[in-house]
Amino acid sequence: KPARTEKSLLTERAPNPFWDKLMMGHGFTKEHANPRSHAFMLVDHLIVDRAYGGRFQAKNGWGYVSMPGPVKAWDVLDDRYPDSNEHKAFLPESAPAANPTCLQCKTQDKILQWKYMGDKDDRAKWNRGSNVVEFVRELNTAMNCFMCHDPHAAKPRIVRDGLIQALTRPEKDTLWHKDAKATKIDVKEFRGGYRKIALLEKYDAKLQCGQCHVEYNCNPGFDPKTGEYSIKAADQRTNHFPFKDVLQIYDHYNGLGFRDFKHTLTGGLLWKAQHPEAETFWGSTHDKVGASCDSCHMPKVRNAKGKVYTSHWQTSPRNYLRQTCLTSKCHPKLTEAQANYEIDSVRNFTKGKMRKAEFWLSALIDKIVEGKKAGLPPDVIKEAQEQHQKAHVLWEWWTAENSDGFHNPALARESLT
Template identity: 65%
Template sequence: MKKKFYILLATLFTLVLTIGIYYSGVDAQYESTPAKKNAQKEKDVKVETCYGCHDQIKELHTMGKHAKVNCSNCHKGLDAHLKGPGPDTRPVTDTSWEACGQCHKEQYNSFMQTAYHRPARDEKSQLTNRAPNPFWDKLMAGHGFTKEHNLTRSHPWMLVDHLIVDRSYGGRFQGKNGWEYLFETGKAWDILQDNYPDATDHKAFIPQSAAAANPVCLQCKSQDQILKWSYMGDPVTGAEWSRTSKVTELVKDLQHGLNCIYCHDSHAAKPRIVRDGLIDALTRPDGDTLWHKDPNRTGIKVIDMGVRGFTRKIALLDKYDTRLLCGQCHVEYNCNPGYDPKNPDTSKYSVTMADRRTNHFPYKDVFGLYDHYVNKVSFLDFKHGLTGGLLWKAQHPESEAYYNSKHAKAGAGCNDCHTPKVKDKKTGKVYTSHFAVTPKVQLKETCLKCHPKWTEEQAKYAIDSIKAHIRGKMRKAEFRLSVLIDKILEAKKAGVDAEIIKQAQDQHLKAHILWEFWTAENSDGFHNPQMAREALTKSVDEALKGIEILTNAMAPKPAAAATPAK
């Protein structure tokens, strides 16, 4: 018996040691293997020759630190294009992380780090997470996010995690090596495989999954398609991909999550935004966004890059403003078909991917969203599976939540807490870490720089206390929303007038928006606790109004007073 025990103990020790070595090796592979230049170097070209056709590039390339960087660093096949310019000889543009990493090694190595402070595929609906069941599945009944809705993971896996999540492609794409995909880095299609390569339908392939992905939601996962996508994703001549493309075909053209080129203009070496929905919001004639109302807003310069025969825009920023840079993805936007609330027919989508409303950024805080979507844009995301009422689904509105917060007004940017300046331990070089992660992982470099009297333990305590307070308010809002849903079902069964039901459903929508914004916002309200508390308590109030409307409608009518005898 003792012998068996020692054999088992030795086996377990060996297994743990092996796993530890494997994990450590995976985590360190990008540190020990710096980005390398291609073995076969592209021949340099005379940049003035390229300027002859690419006048926008000339303006950008000559203004910044990349002025002496040759086109051959990021473009391949230049010789053939110079000899016979045209669509058939277009050079290949390198949109990989390594294209920038060959010069910006510290930024590259930090970007490729993995945060192990929480597991991958950790659903928000778990009991201890942001939107626990049973309320989550009830309040969001009918929406694909009930199939799988996870907490965030490190940036390099944005595309891979999107492709593999149960709600997006119905389980079609899986890791070539099973769960080892969690540790595999590199191109998406070196890690994943299509288990149904002959399928032409975008549908659910495995039980309890959904095929909810579409071309627009990919725009904040990768920009490998940047040169093939027209402004706003309009289906126009010359653009290979659009809002109406088959998403399962588009994804095969993508390899990298969160390219460097989202935030860094590769020609000008200046901060920029490329998300067309955000550029559209910032250039709306009515000037109704948080940015428009900011007297100290960062200036932008919109440039049409449409040299391929269709409009394609970028916007250079006057300075680094992470509210806009990070706000390309960490933002509320609509990226799916849905319903026009003015259309009484809810048997099918009345707003399809052909409509520009399926690529739309409000860029407003939580209090402006009901009016924006219902009265201005006339769009709602889904039909509730129990009540039949139309509801809104938030994306990840960190930028809007943070915009006018106490920290933002004090001058802190997203970078101060998530990608701070750090010093290389070997060289002493100070650089911007691109390891985007919660400040709780690097408190000395983040919180303690502004709060020097705190210890790391106190900083963590402050963060956790604020988040706990807001989570408590979320639970109260969820309870009242659940009661309102039950009351709507009860009223329908009791035959309450349709107009009264409609009033209650409108209250449901108002309360839902004020709550669900914070389940999608990835800080548990820490980015703006004052706004979070106000919105969530107001959600309770709006739900109570709906409950009162239906309670009064179903209350027994008082008996008519008897006529007094004469």
Template identity: 60%
Template sequence: MNWGKTARSEKSLLTGPSPNPAWDKLMAPHGFTKEHNVPRSHVFALLDQLLVDRSFGGRFAYKDGWRGLTKNGDLKLWDVIDDKYPGQDHKPFKPGTAAAANPVCLSCKTQDHILDWAYMGDPVPGAKWSRTSKVNEMAKDMSHSLNCFFCHDPHSSKPRVVRDGLIQALTRPEKDTLWHKDAKATKIDVKDMGVRGYTRKIAMLGRADSKLMCAQCHVEYNCNPGVDPTNGQPIGMSDQRTNHFPMTDVWNITKHYDNLKFRDFRHATTGALLWKAQHPDVETFWNSTHDKAGVECKDCHMPKVTDPKTKKTYTSHWQTSPRNYLKETCLRCHSKWNETQAKYVMDSTNAHIQGKMRKAEYWLVQLVDRFSEANGLGLDEAVLKDARRKHDEAHAHWEWWTAANGAAFHNTDQAKESLNRSMVLAQEGLKILDDAIKAKRAGPAKAAMAVTR
């Protein structure tokens, strides 16, 4: 356990990427308003997924209470936590919680079910678990977070990926992903592993490409039910769209989901159908300054380090911020810098983008509040529809950056341009509503003046 790392934290703290009170207003009534955690180390991913307030409604808890936080990462999951409501259905058990977890959520945290899960999680004969399984029962069958075989073939140790949503994205006929458009993209060899009577797939990589390895989880992906924006009908877990990787950038994400006919939730105040991002880290990094220079995820987050006792050099699998070993990361290329200068650049870019996020939130809050004013005035539905579309687009250009990890440094220029775009779109939505409200209120006033004459 590294006690120097940041403690378990919440993104909606005042100092977080998505602080309240704006967060809950802009995301209402989505489950992420219940708890929006900052990720801890990978070894805690499954544990934290089971404990977070939005996922299992308070079902799972540390056996030792909050003292469980002192457990090392080599813990045995079910020695540390237990089910406080065994035998009961998946639902919220405690106030202020949600039961938003589903089987696809778990696939990002663990692959303990890899042999019991058909391709895309389709419910087929013989597969023990699927997208439609009872997630509380499936969770009890999982024990390990971020298995080695996510990225390494267990027989040869050669590089591979196993997440079905990613494999589907890289092989879909549209060829519309960032990978397809990259002339230097690593080649893949997809293999059907369906020896158990149903289709299972893995993809062997032409080289150890950490962008693709990390893209198994550190990407935006659908992992929940949603709504078809063309007809307002619900989309359930039986629909394959609930396990989908867009693998596109912030400029194309709204269009992608338009074509997919998918939105995550309807906003409580505006009625707009909106998107909830996951963690589009790889997509943000793709085509960035560092990416174009040939830097990969592993160069900054998994550098070569030397054991001080044995003097052996190995690839670190701590997978943490380069701030924690600047000599092995930033200073390898920026040789004229020292550690203080490297941190200065990181802190400066982060502060700049956090400032842009607060401004984008301000204008989105103004737009939501104006909807509150407009809702009781009987405005024309066409006007509200136009304003909702602006809300949808402005929201996407803000929400992308609340969900992305390290976005300020991964692609500073893109983050700045996108957040500025969010502000402009929110302001355009405001003008649509303000003009309509002004005209609506002017109508009765003119009528009253005509009567007095």
């Protein structure tokens, strides 16, 4: 995919003018780009306008976008303000929205210097509240092998603390808990709770990819009861995985007592999704027949010598349809043209529903603004703002989810109509 392709482009997932209006007040309006390969995700995160205020820039201009991966961040980027560790906007139309918890999905370079859940500890150099500029200066590598492969036991594993916490919380309320066929996990605790990992009984991409391709909260935010921006990095809610689907997420965050941002026009508190692919795929048609993330994104392929191996390109199945969609186990009677046609049809249908949702959400925002100007009672405005949040959640999920509904077309339709 081309680098820095904004989701708000007319041809992309959340086109303007609706995107900036519906998300007004959130840093993602500064730049919200489609993801590239995992090899570039740390570099792309550091340079995006919404994250570090323009502090980090490519050493050799736009040439960095065509470099072959994997790339090390500081071979490609410069810190334009090396004498300052202040996390602020340096360039117009940028934002300093990044934080140390957000980086746990991009790299685990400092896994041994980060306590479970990012809590403060004298043994840990870094925590949720650390200065993120100082933190990223010590990071260099995107997506480490040991995030999914245990180097000691030679077993599949997960290391992402927020996911491990979700899978072990006493409520037992996640999609994984409610799945009778869910892969069993064995949580290992080290040094009195300083670190935890979870070994898996078998490779399970829904859990391993679900360390990052998942909805999670990684930032400070608002208490919906008080309306105050009072939930800071010291609160564990700033490193939280619901691990639930789009129809459950409103109730979950209400129970948690968290909202991400205040909408500039309505004054209401809203949620911002991250990339919830794992939860979207869970329970889908493909999931029910035994397909998993790796079936489509990490197929078995042959090298030049004929040796079979698992591709770690982790790209769209469109790039190797014969090894994914068109195998004897899946859709052997389809041609590549037919497969692409079906994929486009599903995605375009979902995007059409998203455009309709954006029209009505925009109209709702206008009415709330009109109501405030007309002097409607505060309780009426508050109820309208809450209804806005309910509707917003069902739309925003799909702007962050990266399949345009293809991972679960039925769920997309149900939540968008």
